Amino acid sequence: xxxxxxxxxxxxxxxxxxxxxxLILFGxxxxxxxxxxxxxxxxxxxxxxxxxxxxxxxxxxxxxxxxFSSGYFVPAGYIDHEEEIGDLFRSGRAKVVVVFEEGFERNxxxxxxxxxxxxxxxxxxxxxxxxxxxxxxxxxxxxxxxNQDVEMPWSVNMKSRMFYNEEMKGxxxxxxxxxxxxxxxxSALMTSVTITREKEFGTMELLLASPLKPREIILGxxxxxxxxxxxxxxxxxxxxxxxxxxxxxxxxWLLMLECMLYITLALSLGVLISTSAKTQQMAMFMSMLGLxxxxxxLSGFIFPIDNMPKVLQWFSTIMPARWFIVVVKNIMLKGTGxxxxxxxxLIMLGMTLFFILASVKRFKxxxx
Amino acid sequence: MxxxxxxxxxxxxxxxxxxxxxxxRLTFHVxxxxxxxxxxxxxxxxxxxxxxxxxxxxxxxxxxxxxxHNVYRERERxxxxxxxxxxxxxxYEDLTxxxxxxxxxxxxxxxxxxxxxxxxxLLDRLGLTYIRSRLIxxxxxxxxxxxxxxxAIFHQPAVVFLDEPTGGVDxxxxxxxxxxxxxxxxxxxxxxxxxxxxxxxxxxxxxxxMVDGRIDALDTPAALKQQFDSKNMNEVFLKxxxx
Numbered sequence: 001x002x003x004x005x006x007x008x009x010x011x012x013x014x015x016x017x018x019x020x021x022x023l024i025l026f027g028x029x030x031x032x033x034x035x036x037x038x039x040x041x042x043x044x045x046x047x048x049x050x051x052x053x054x055x056x057x058x059x060x061x062x063x064x065x066x067x068f069s070s071g072y073f074v075p076a077g078y079i080d081h082e083e084e085i086g087d088l089f090r091s092g093r094a095k096v097v098v099v100f101e102e103g104f105e106r107n108x109x110x111x112x113x114x115x116x117x118x119x120x121x122x123x124x125x126x127x128x129x130x131x132x133x134x135x136x137x138x139x140x141x142x143x144x145x146x147n148q149d150v151e152m153p154w155s156v157n158m159k160s161r162m163f164y165n166e167e168m169k170g171x172x173x174x175x176x177x178x179x180x181x182x183x184x185x186x187s188a189l190m191t192s193v194t195i196t197r198e199k200e201f202g203t204m205e206l207l208l209a210s211p212l213k214p215r216e217i218i219l220g221x222x223x224x225x226x227x228x229x230x231x232x233x234x235x236x237x238x239x240x241x242x243x244x245x246x247x248x249x250x251x252x253w254l255l256m257l258e259c260m261l262y263i264t265l266a267l268s269l270g271v272l273i274s275t276s277a278k279t280q281q282m283a284m285f286m287s288m289l290g291l292x293x294x295x296x297x298l299s300g301f302i303f304p305i306d307n308m309p310k311v312l313q314w315f316s317t318i319m320p321a322r323w324f325i326v327v328v329k330n331i332m333l334k335g336t337g338x339x340x341x342x343x344x345x346l347i348m349l350g351m352t353l354f355f356i357l358a359s360v361k362r363f364k365x366x367x368x
Numbered sequence: 369m370x371x372x373x374x375x376x377x378x379x380x381x382x383x384x385x386x387x388x389x390x391x392x393r394l395t396f397h398v399x400x401x402x403x404x405x406x407x408x409x410x411x412x413x414x415x416x417x418x419x420x421x422x423x424x425x426x427x428x429x430x431x432x433x434x435x436x437h438n439v440y441r442e443r444e445r446x447x448x449x450x451x452x453x454x455x456x457x458x459x460y461e462d463l464t465x466x467x468x469x470x471x472x473x474x475x476x477x478x479x480x481x482x483x484x485x486x487x488x489x490l491l492d493r494l495g496l497t498y499i500r501s502r503l504i505x506x507x508x509x510x511x512x513x514x515x516x517x518x519x520a521i522f523h524q525p526a527v528v529f530l531d532e533p534t535g536g537v538d539x540x541x542x543x544x545x546x547x548x549x550x551x552x553x554x555x556x557x558x559x560x561x562x563x564x565x566x567x568x569x570x571x572x573x574x575x576x577x578m579v580d581g582r583i584d585a586l587d588t589p590a591a592l593k594q595q596f597d598s599k600n601m602n603e604v605f606l607k608x609x610x611x
Contacts (some may be wrong), residue, residue: 003474003477013463013467141399189543200458203458206458208423209450209452211444
């Protein structure tokens, strides 16, 4: 047992003496979560809106005021020609133009029907789509409040609520996704690199020729990363809570256990990579291209899985992160218990087992 | 000669990689306390054979005993009794001299007190005490090599395997290194060394010369020179290679 601890100690020394490793281990998670939390959001803020008010009556002016007092939009000025819409978009002064038809209030009163045209600069499709949704929301709420007393026989009163994320906060999406990404990065990438480093420097031969058993070598190498990854996972949860108010509604213990499972999964994947990569560069390349990109693109972290082509949807089922994200969202945001995530847990367990068995098999081939 | 004195006993060892035969029915033995040179050109199969003896790779067939243990079934026991030094003088660059010594000593199961006293002795003998807390990456190559060898025999193994231990170091350091090897045999350690420097063969008690996966000659350097009517081992080797 002593020889094992000596070996683990050495692994910690490697980590704490290498500035680059330290930066990736401790700097990266914090920088990523702050960046994602503040910069990459699905909310809109201060979108410039131009107004083409062709009636300039009380109703249209009120509606305009409502738009700018909502907090999402800032005025980009009034225009009075159709050509100016293009000017606004091309010069980038406005992302959206709201057009009130002529005689807006009169039509509203007489025919109970008036038209507003919303024109967006869709060269940035995301902002355009979001702005439209927000604008429609603002205007709907306003006109509904105006018409409250007027009882219309066939009017449908629609109300929507966003369960588990009432304010539609982007960070709610990113905290689980980032956990999946960062843990995959640290566990899989770092272990595959540190193991191939021993191969590259020839120290692996020495270890294999020593009384240390191969499983002791691998365990000794991954143990520090298990501890550090776990610390990282908890840091992310804590940061999410303190800085972005992302709650942990379910059991923290369950969350920790699932994190451990996912870390083990990522580590076994890292070990598997290291059995086929000959150099550190190779290992890094394989982890980056083979793990990072698919994790970002196909796990549902950024792009919804349901909107993907069928082939990619199937492909996404072999991404460990996909299942982990579901689990984390369930525990953190919905507060569900194990009964609702046993399937995902089982899948991750199966993957872990598969990667470990595959690594052992590849390792044996190498010896023969 | 009784079998007990054969620290390594190899009979009909074959190693195949697919259809390629790296070791073709090697048969030889190494006696306790001798320096056994394992010579051959690059790709002759030296390293393959040595890796099998160290338990780093399984043979395809053959009867092989190292330190009295079967290489198929008793690898763990063998590993405790051998030392190994690879071509790259593999120490950890980001650990200090002292940390490297202690790490390997710990892996071989030495106790803390034992490690401390032997470490003093070792550093004292090498004259390296003043750089004990320096990182390996700051230590010159020649010293690294000596240190790697000292670490490989730190646990006093029955036999130490040296895989081309003198690559890339200057002639003077090489000479000093061979003196260290001789000192090790005085302590009862058997040395199994591969090399492709033929002049180094002269320092060995017996040498075997491998060509294309087979052992073509095996005897003392003096006997080989006589047999092939050569002035030095280099000539012996060239004559063998031409056959």
